[in-house]
Amino acid sequence: MTALLSLENITYRVGERVILENTSLRISAGEFIGLIGPNGAGKSTLLRIAAGLQRPSAGSNFINGVLTNTLSQSERARRLAWLPQAREIAWAMTAREIVTLGRFAWGAAQRDNAGDIAAVTQALEEAVAADFADRLAHTLSGGELARVHLARLLAGQTPVILADEPVAALDPAHQLSVMKLLRAKADEGRAVIAALHEVPLAARYCTRIVILNKGRIVADGAPADVITPAALRDVFAVTAKIGSVNGTLRIHLDPLSG
Numbered sequence: 001m002t003a004l005l006s007l008e009n010i011t012y013r014v015g016e017r018v019i020l021e022n023t024s025l026r027i028s029a030g031e032f033i034g035l036i037g038p039n040g041a042g043k044s045t046l047l048r049i050a051a052g053l054q055r056p057s058a059g060s061n062f063i064n065g066v067l068t069n070t071l072s073q074s075e076r077a078r079r080l081a082w083l084p085q086a087r088e089i090a091w092a093m094t095a096r097e098i099v100t101l102g103r104f105a106w107g108a109a110q111r112d113n114a115g116d117i118a119a120v121t122q123a124l125e126e127a128v129a130a131d132f133a134d135r136l137a138h139t140l141s142g143g144e145l146a147r148v149h150l151a152r153l154l155a156g157q158t159p160v161i162l163a164d165e166p167v168a169a170l171d172p173a174h175q176l177s178v179m180k181l182l183r184a185k186a187d188e189g190r191a192v193i194a195a196l197h198e199v200p201l202a203a204r205y206c207t208r209i210v211i212l213n214k215g216r217i218v219a220d221g222a223p224a225d226v227i228t229p230a231a232l233r234d235v236f237a238v239t240a241k242i243g244s245v246n247g248t249l250r251i252h253l254d255p256l257s258g
């Protein structure tokens, strides 16, 4: 089966500094990868390269078997949706207008199409952002704005979803609902990769965990196989107690010295 997204031997350098080193990753339909790793590990860089927003220094990346850098911006945006870490909106736009940007590659800017309107409405509901759809973005709270950006991502209805810290700034209930939603998107046949710092949530909802440390993938597999006390100590310098309740990992973290 062709991977929906694949990175082959990606290296990314800034001057002498190696940010990503010979990194390969493939994701197929139905997978939800939690990309975890400490600050500065290279998660955003990896996702930006996967999204075609940044050219690697070496290596190749593909969307559905096609070299990403041969696709036009619209072709890319119809295959892949991207949620950046930066959330600020500097323009006087309503939440609904921002979410409609997610339909841009499908022609939403040129027409008032029932399919686009339905996709936007559904995305606003899924991201629990419908209540403030007609508010100007700069009047929204950080968590509300994060959900609007998530709705913009979902409105594209793309086979591949890449999200950089999708639950940052969300309260616990919304963190849970967003993780559940991303898992549902994978279960319906999309390929989802999310950079996450919330290790317990990643363990609970992702189908696969990839640990990135110092620009290299150091573990890749099912949550129960990858999220171990030894791995968390080595990579995050924390002490972890890990149990299982009804097959779901439960994780308690302490500082190494604590």
Ligand SMILES: Nc1ncnc2c1ncn2[C@@H]1O[C@H](COP(=O)(O)OP(=O)(O)OP(=O)(O)O)[C@@H](O)[C@H]1O
Pocket: 014, 019, 037, 038, 039, 040, 041, 042, 043, 044, 045, 046, 195
């Ligand atoms: N253009 C650049 N110039 C210099 N250093 C860079 C550049 N881009 C990225 N880096 C460095 O590369 C490393 C990886 O950055 P990246 O944003 O990918 O990390 P991350 O794993 O997403 O971190 P975080 O969890 O803090 O968001 C960081 O140390 C960052 O400072």
